[in-house]
Amino acid sequence: MAFIPHTEADVAAMLATIGAARIEDLFDEIPPRLRIRSLAGVPEALNEMEVGRLMSERAAADGTALSFLGAGAYEHHIPAAVWAITTRGEFYSAYTPYQAEASQGTLQLIYEFQTMMARLTAMDAANASMYDGASAMGEAALMAVRANRKSKAARILVPASVHPYYRRVAHALTCNQGLTFAELAYAPQEGTTSGAALAPFEGEDITALIIQQPNFFGRLEDVDTLTDWAHARGILVIAVVNPTALALLKPPGEWGARGADIAVGEGQPLGVPLSCGGPYFGFMTTRMEHVRQMPGRIVGRTLDTAGRPGFTLTLQAREQHIRRAKATSNICTNQGLLVTAATIYLSLMGPQGLERTAAAAHARTRELVAALTRVPGVRPAFTGAYFHEAVLQLDRPVAAVLRALASRGIHGGLDLAPYYPELGPALLVCATETKSPADIERYRASLSEALQAARAA
């Protein structure tokens, strides 16, 4: 079964029209010695009922846990309407809106999305999405090199407090074009980027400074000071932001005296399920002066021949299908369906709902930190304000503690040892509005038991 509608009579009639005796004859231009006769390695077909059982069994085996993991992917409430509408066939099974007149639904939705993201980040323009937050940061670095014509170095400053995987992805995506990233140390007490870390780069040719807010540790960077420092030296500022946090925190367009130049981030918190890491979407917004350096698809509002407003892909002269080797990026297909979900999510949340979500997530995380640091052997790793995520220091290696928690059905957070060994036994925890006081108490009690058991062993 391959969803093929042909009857035997159809096949016979079609072959007669073509003038071929057998379907096989249609492949007569392929050199015979290249032909394969079987596909050993692919199992026999299952029907839909059998596939349904297989997948349900595997899903049941995976189960669900009480999760306090964050680190770039966040569990939030998703209204039922979001995916009920997103998976309508008219959105789900449409292509990129090249034929604008037959794609006004997708195009208008992207225009509305661009408007929402520009407003959320307080920037002028947005694109139709990038693959994810990490690749968006890599593309932003490449964009900054194009936009900052005064800098010749293609050198980017990136704090060590930026998500470790984002830094690795940015390197992988840009190293063949000669971009280099210089790492800025974080202050060990505060977990944020300090002026002292910037001092060694005074007077050097730097293209852009990346600032993640909140940073990977959940801590709030001094975005105003960092932005002004960069701008005073002709350095562009790339903001990496959590969109939920922007309901409460100063948007990138208002950082420092002039605001960030490019803002990117992971859109997953906006109505996209965790789904083992994807599909998510990256967003990118910028100032009008840099819009022609932006990668990816952009939708504009225009008029039709009857003078009525309509929507179309625009600034396509930046893109691969026109510019080929001189394109701003090779990206074409992006994450349209996730943008659909996010646009519906933001419409249902509105300014009040998003603010409440951010506030509730933050409140739950503060309660979590307060509860867990009452457990002997647990203390906060850093001082200062954080948003909806925090680092705790334990008195023993984290990995074994997390295993003990997992056996109790709790995913207790991320062990930072592989990423930040200098922190010692450090654990990144997160709570969102989805966690109740009872959930937090269950985690506290389980952690307390796990640590006591470990001490006794």
Next chain:
Amino acid sequence: MPVADKVIFEYSQAGRGASDQWPHHPGAAALADLPAAQRRARPPQLPEVSELEAVRHFTRLSQLNFSIDTHFYPLGSCTMKYNPRACNQYAMLPQFLARHPLAPETQGQGFLACLYELQEMLKAVTGMEGVALSPMAGAQGEFAGVAMIRAYHRARGDGARNEIIVPEAAHGTNPATATMCGCVVREIPVDSHGDVELAALEAAVGPNTAGIMLTNPSTLGVFERHISEVARIVHEAGGLLYYDGANLNAILGKVRPGDMGFDVIHMNLHKTFSTPHGGGGPGAGAVGVAARLLPFLPIPLVGKEGERYRWLTEADVPQSIGRLSAFMGNAGVLLRAYIYMRLLGREGMQQVGEFATLNANYLLKRLQAAGFDAAYPQRRASHEFIITLKRQARELNVTAMDFAKRLLDYGFHAPTTYFPLLVPECLLIEPTETESREVLDAFVTALSRIQQEAEQEPGRVTSAPHTMPVRRLDDVRAARQLDLTWKPTAQS
């Protein structure tokens, strides 16, 4: 078609909202620790609408789209086949959706098993030695492929190789990708039958050749018959062969890129393996490699040790070109491709190429009989083919774009227009295997009627479409008077 809807912001009323969706506010005291200097001064101007208003608005927007579920969508090079609903339903089981990407492997064995088996099945159908699933679209798969080619040459101490050869009809992503990988692009011509000019290739290769990027069947809708000679020439010059999998649907179950001599390939799972296009993504651009490129595959991979599955990361693949996404690419899309492959199985997989090719050749023959000109009439169609309307453009002043727009009025999505650029006034038509003969016949009838209109009342065609929510849009105005976000004050 339904008429256009106003933008969501025009429904907005201060104080309205879908409040059933909102958590309780914890109170201002819960936020007291956030420094005032870090706080947002004014709330973001998002829509304030009721749940019904939002549901109705976005449902209406959906109704303005053509899609596979509603219309024949013969977009060449895009493989717009039916996306089985089961793939979506079973990829969205609650446990899969709830799984955090950094959750312990012990609590994701079901998910990992699907990904591992997908890697194995993709190896089997492509004839490659290893597969990585993390690239998030075809273009990112291309990036991974060329980055691996560069890493391979560097690891052999042959790092000067920085030239990528592409045929002039290649997808735009090929040269764009080569540039992103720091390579120089050399274009070579194809002959009048659509095959690569071997003499030009011989002249182009040399000590700087990193590799060649080829689509086969090519973007001209024909099989590259000299593929073995191309492979020999490039390999003897020290270069590698890259297979752009955009047209893999044509040959699925018939011939494998690995057997043709390709060293690295990407597959568009949203084409060949029927994951949804979603109005512009998410795609998935899995890559496959021959043995010599295995050390360079992007991470994470999924490995199997005994009966346990686990992620393979930096420590396992130290020469990897690295991570291309924060976590595991478009994992949920990969699940959909896995379910599709299990539904088709071995036999179904072979039928895909067969019936895609049958439909394309049937449609080509019928259109030729109706008086349309094939770009390569002496060749078999693969899963797609090109019609050129240069005669109509010259004689009737009606262009391929006019035909495409008029097709919308007849209830058919337009084929790909003006690609490849090599063929003037072209329509690249890909019917796919899931369309019935009746649909193909109706499409022929529509194009024939448009031809008649072009001859008798050309204005009807050149001013099309007439039945869509909007008429033809002013793209020049869109680019010159940029309106990229909605502003309440400046509306017409």
